[in-house]
Each structure stands twice: as C-alpha cells, then as structure tokens.
Amino acid sequence: MEPTDFTGRLSRDRLAAIVRGRSADAALRTVLTLVEEGVDLVEVSLNTADACDVIAEAAREVGEDALIGAGTVVTRDDLLRAQDAGATWIVTPTTGEAVTAAVHERLPVLAGALTPTEAAVAVTAGATAVKLFPASLGGPAYLRALRDPFPDMPLVPVGGVDADLVPEYFAAGALAVGVGSPLVGDAAHGGDLDLLRRRARLFRSVCRRQEAGA
Template identity: 85%
Template sequence: MDLTDFTTRLSRDRLAAIVRGRSADAALRTVLTLVEEGVGLVEVSLTTDDACGVIARAARAVGDDAFVGAGTVVTRDDLLRARDAGATWVVTPAGGEAVTAAVRERLPVLAGALTPTEAVAVMAAGATAVKLFPASSGGPAYLRALRDPFPDMPLVPVGGVDADLAAEYLAAGALAVGVGSPLVGDAAHGGDLDLLRERARRFRAVCGGREPGA
C-alpha cells in the first residue's frame, strides 16, 4: 500500500477499529459489519483465533472498501505472516523488530509507545504514526502535553478509548483514535451485531469519516 493512501485514510476517517476475538467466524463477521457501517480501517489482532485466516477472508471480502490490518505484531515473522495473509498495514505494541520489518516491507505501521523517548524512537525507526499505548495511563491531557514539544508528531491513542474520550482525544490533537472493546464489545466472540452497528454509528458520528458504501 502507498503510505500516502494510508495516512490520508487515517487522517480522514480518524478511527481505526481493533478486532480481537475467540471465534474466527465471529471476528470475520465483526470486520465485515464494521466495514458495512463505514469504518474504513480495521485491525485484526494476531491474538484472534486463526487471525491470518480472518485477515485473508476479510481482505478478499471488502476489496477496496476498507484497509484490513494486523495488530499485536511483535516479530518479523508476525509481520511476514500478516502481510502474506493480505494485511495492508500493521500495529505493534512497542518498538523493535516488527517496526523495522514493516518499514523494510513498506507497510504502514502504527508503532506502540508511551513516553516521549519511546515516541521519538519509533518515529526515528520509520513508524507511520505513534500508537500511544496505553492511552488510559495519561488520558487526553497527556496527549495534549506531548503535542507541545512534538506538534507535528502523528499520535493515535489506543486503550480505554470510549466515544466520549475519542472526542476529547481528537480535540486534544490526536490524528485518529484506535478503539477495541468500547466499539467491538463482544461481537468478535459471537455477540450481538446489531449492537455493534449502533456503537459503530456512534463512533463515526464522533470521529467523522466516509458514509457507508461511499
């Protein structure tokens, strides 16, 4: 994927969904439902049952309607397996070999960091943006404080981001937000997809982005 295409989508949609589930079929249904509701960036955590199979099936199903990524990418092997399955972007919990491998393979990567030193390090390693994690440790005020010395650093808070906090993070200068359970709920474990649709519409109303099917 062209890095510009990814960063354009991320800055436009301002929302990346994180799917982590015990059931591969339920995880796939969750991804497809989110895309139907206009969520254009969906990350499937590699801790999901048959994660690479879910990524492969989802990528084929959504085509150009969304960018399917892989999350919890820790090693170079994780990165290559995700790429071969069809992931077009990746998310790491920290810096390290997965970030280096993603840059080498020219895959957009949101690299995990919390402190200023870590954030600078992952950006220097070639990260597309910083996954500020766990964002709940400092909240929107901490992100706002980081923006003072690093006004141009692309920050994507992840961890405990509900719809109200998403609005606060975006107002504080976040490029986008990454959202797992407050958006996905139990859908990826086989839960109610209608409730998932309601939550997706709530988050999209807060974050903006394209209309479903656009």
C-alpha cells in the same frame, strides 16, 4: 498503500477499529459488519483465533472498500505472515523488530509507545504514526502534553477510548483514534451484531462531527 497515503487515510477516517476474538467466525463477522457500517480501517489482532485466515477472508470479501490491518505484530515472521494473508497495514505493541520489518517492506505501521522517548524512537525508526498505548493512563491531557515537544508527531491513542472521549482526544491533537472493546464489545467472541452496529454508528457519528469541526 504507501505509508504517506495511509497517514492521509487516518486523517480522513479518524477511526480504526481493533478486533480481537476467541472465535474466528465471529471475528470475521465483526470485521465485515464494521465495514458495512462505514468503519473502513479495521485491525485484526494476531492473537485472534486463526487471525491470518480471518485477515485473508476479510480482505477478499471487502476488496477495495476497506483496509484490513494486522495488530499485535511483534516479530518479522509475524509481519510476513500477516502481509501474506493480505494485511495492508501493521500495528505493533512496541518499537521492536516488527517496526523495522514493516518499514523495510514499505507497509504502513503504527508503532506502540507510551513515553516521550519511546515515541521518538518509533518515529526515528520510520513508523507511519505512533500508537499511544495505553492511552487511558494519561488520557487526552497526556497526549496534549506530548504535542508540546512533538507538535508534528502523528499520534493515535489506543486503549480505553470511548465515544465520550473522542472529541477530547481530537481537541488535544490526535490524528485518529484506535478503538477496541468500547466499539467491538463482545461481538468478536460471538456477541450481538446489532449492538455492534449501533456502537459503530455512534463512533462514526462522533468522528464525522470532528471532521466537520463541530
């Protein structure tokens, strides 16, 4: 997928799930459950147990129904391993070499940044969007403040984004939201998948209301 197409996908779906688990089997089940519930953008963090195997199996099982990404991508080697496993988009914690490598490989990349300077560096480096992390430090008000000097910057808040805050982030100008533990809970460690399904439906419902302009 071209980076510009991925921006459109973020704008349409408005929700990306973040899976990070101690159990590869549980992480895979979590990814597949999220996709079954309509969460079609799922990032598997590379510090998940056997992360590349999880990415590869998830990509095989979901086919074209969803886009499986890799998160916590720090180095070029990380990126190439994730790409070989089948990741079609990349998330980094910083604006380091992984961003440059992703741009070179024409992989969509959400580059981690917090300050205005870091966000500007990410965009200049060619990031598809800026992962505003940890968003909980400033909340929707901080994202709104960043939109003043950077009105066209695609911002995706990550970190502490619970369902109640989603409308506030969208009102502040977020392109989409990235959600880990408030959505995934302990499912990727072997926790209850029925509870995961309920949370997935809640987040999808909130995002659909935002799509409808409610």
